[in-house]
Amino acid sequence: DADVTQTPRNRITKTGKRIMLECSQTKGHDRMYWYRQDPGLGLRLIYYSFDVKDINKGEISDGYSVSRQAQAKFSLSLESAIPNQTALYFCATSVGPSSPYNEQFFGPGTRLTVL
Amino acid sequence: AQKITQTQPGMFVQEKEAVTLDCTYDTSDQSYGLFWYKQPSSGEMIFLIYQGSYDEQNATEGRYSLNFQKARKSANLVISASQLGDSAMYFCAMRERTSGTYKYIFGTGTRLKVLA
Secondary structure, X not given: OOOEEEEOOEEEEOOOOOEEEEEEEOOOOOEEXXXXXXXXXXXXXXXXXXXXXXXEEOOOOOOXXXXXXXXXXXXXXXXXXXXXXXXXXXXXXXXXXXOOOOOOEEOOOEEEEEX | OOXXXXXXXXXXXXXXXXXXXXXXXXXXXXXXXXXXXXXXXXXXXXEEEEEEOOOOOOOEEOOEEEEEEOOOOEEEEEEOOOOHHHOEEEEEEEEEEEOXXXXXXXXXXXXXXXXX
């Protein structure tokens, strides 16, 4: 079973609709992240959370909100979707700085299309 | 200014040959980490290799090695003996500590095509 899962994997929605993307992890990591990937722009950080009570904005948080329901769950919401939010969305996790590598582990991605 | 720069949007390499993917970075931190990820056409992000800023030796993981030149702020990925399965998008990323928290910054990627 995958350590980091995302649901749904694909979603088509209409402008103005509310949509939630969910992320779950079984790695026991405290740190979780949401990124979006657009062609030619790489991955950009939307929000990140270092524990259940810690939520931080990334570089492109406008139009998004998040909820850290538990250590293992981190949800991303688009309150009123717009077409330029069409992108591939990734959830990621990492351990704290005590890990020598501290690499991020990524979910499989959610492809979101806003019409 | 870009924190992570990957100047090669696309690269071709002949199967079994070596290829170098360029990455330069910009940080004022003394302690930072550099990562390379592979993204095949299926979309997932696969961690390949890590280099810490204090590591004196270049990192190696199988056919992957990281050519770390700290003074030049470059962290190029070298793939030896390329295979068709190496065709993918490759991202360079940096972890740095800013305002008391760790952040990861990604480059725009290099698309590698391995030719038979």
